[in-house]
Amino acid sequence: MAARASSETSESSDKVSVICRALRRAIIEQALEPGAKLPEDALGERFGVSRTIARHALGQLAAEGLVELRRNRIAVVATPSWQEARDAFDIRIELERLVVRQLAGKLSKSQIAELNAHVDAEDRARGGTDAVSIRLATEFHILLAHMTNSPILVRYVSEVAYRCCLTLSLYSRPHSTECAINEHRAIIAALAKGDATKVMELMHHHLDSVATRALVAPAPQRGRDLLDILAPYADEVTSNRVVKLPKVARRG
Amino acid sequence: MAARASSETSESSDKVSVICRALRRAIIEQALEPGAKLPEDALGERFGVSRTIARHALGQLAAEGLVELRRNRIAVVATPSWQEARDAFDIRIELERLVVRQLAGKLSKSQIAELNAHVDAEDRARGGTDAVSIRLATEFHILLAHMTNSPILVRYVSEVAYRCCLTLSLYSRPHSTECAINEHRAIIAALAKGDATKVMELMHHHLDSVATRALVAPAPQRGRDLLDILAPYADEVTSNRVVKLPKVARRG
DNA sequence: CACGGGAAAAGTGCATGCAAGCTGAATGCC
DNA sequence: GGCATTCAGCTTGCATGCACTTTTCCCGTG
Helix, strand or coil: CCCCCCCCCCCCCCHHHHHHHHHHHHHHCCCCCCCCEECHHHHHHHHCCCHHHHHHHHHHHHHHCCEECCCCCCEEECCCCHHHHHHHHHHHHHHHHHHHHHHCCCCCHHHHHHHHHHHHHHHHHHHCCHHHHHHHHHHHHHHHHHCCCCHHHHHHHHHHHHHHHHHHHHHCCCCCCHHHHHHHHHHHHHHHHCCHHHHHHHHHHHHHHHHHHHCCCCCCCCCCCHHHHHHHHHHHHCCCCCCCCCCCCCCC | CCCCCCCCCCCCCCHHHHHHHHHHHHHHCCCCCCCCEECHHHHHHHHCCCHHHHHHHHHHHHHHCCEECCCCCCEEECCCCHHHHHHHHHHHHHHHHHHHHHHCCCCCHHHHHHHHHHHHHHHHHHHCCHHHHHHHHHHHHHHHHHCCCCHHHHHHHHHHHHHHHHHHHHHCCCCCCHHHHHHHHHHHHHHHHCCHHHHHHHHHHHHHHHHHHHCCCCCCCCCCCHHHHHHHHHHHHCCCCCCCCCCCCCCC
16 A cells, blocks of 8 residues: 555645645635635745746646636635535535445544534634635545545545635635534534445535525525626627627626 | 536537546547556646646546546556446446436437437438447447436446446447447337336346347456456466566556 | 726747766776 | 666756747837
């Protein structure tokens, strides 16, 4: 075993990996909102590397779907559409059902303890900012994925979970973490008991309710192409005019 | 709609995307076997670009799991372990069940025709090399994913399918495509009929049988860490010696 | 005052150059 | 003769530089 460590994604002490991790975390903690600009020079200067490296990191993040890369334009934090968000959650449900199916009844005492410790941390973070709560909740799922010992599964679950995180920061305003934490505890219990179908059902329900809590209205209220938001209002003004709107104010 | 085209992966006419596509195809057609070296300058020279671009492309491919990147060493085509292959297939099954679930009964006549045309092409390719058959079979699944209109799902299915392709080229020697083609036809039929549970079952069975046909023996006979292969034989020679084996022959 | 054109500024796309690390083989030692 | 050592080369890691594109702002015009 071992020896497979590097590559695969994330780990390794490459400069670009470091930047990727930093940006990833900044994005899922909403320090960088969707739509935020990510100029190569600024990134390079901030992290003490050249544009080449910053650029490479942006490429990786774009492959993960966290960053949007447009030719000859400044890269921005991705702004998933409502439909993309829904798709991401659908995929996530299947992936995580697989995770818990593989894990049910297979966890050691220390692993159960580790999971419980993490949920305790989530509990303690309840008073803090939403961003940290969301991050911890996401990390719980990634921790589960890690326990499958399948690097591929870890990668996919992480990626799709990060994407969902991004979504949450976009569409879900008043975030209630309490129930999610209880659901996490229930999942751990079922996992320990070894009831595969039960835990799959729990996970399904858990993610489904997170998704519906988040994606109640298919209408993105904030950000996201002013053009789309204003489309219905524009009709009465510009029945014949081409939809030009020369310079739209850019957030941030 | 539209406007989402680029980014996401693959498409776009970036030089790096072009190289990625070319390499990806070369890898899944086994023109580049697992373990094959991919030096940056050679790639750059071959594609008429600088090392910078070749390097970036290798980075993307590594993120997809097709290429293995080792610090300060020449990149090589990935050589998934048997376990990783099994994991990839498990994930693939879940993902593709989701695909056909979303598609059942939702396909237009022209889409059905497109699928049938593809399988016809698979049929015609039966006489040719295994590599082309495998590629076509894989592309059938990716075509299916495309029809969901979910870019994220397309990306994951493509990625995991390519990985499985790589696996097939590693572990499955005598490849029999006939049954697979019939299974494809059965899936199309069930899809057209709109029986979601039936088509999910078909897809599950199809992928499962492909996997078992491919992964019969958990022992990788070719390539892949001579150390692992020789481990059982080494016991009688080196009961006490540290497992040093200073310089193991490296397959060209 | 609004509108349009054009030039400067900013930012990306890409190639090249230099330093550092790994590979492999020839050399010296036992 | 077998083994460790060292040195040359090849290859990667990364920064910098130049060309091109996009954006922004300024100014003249209707």
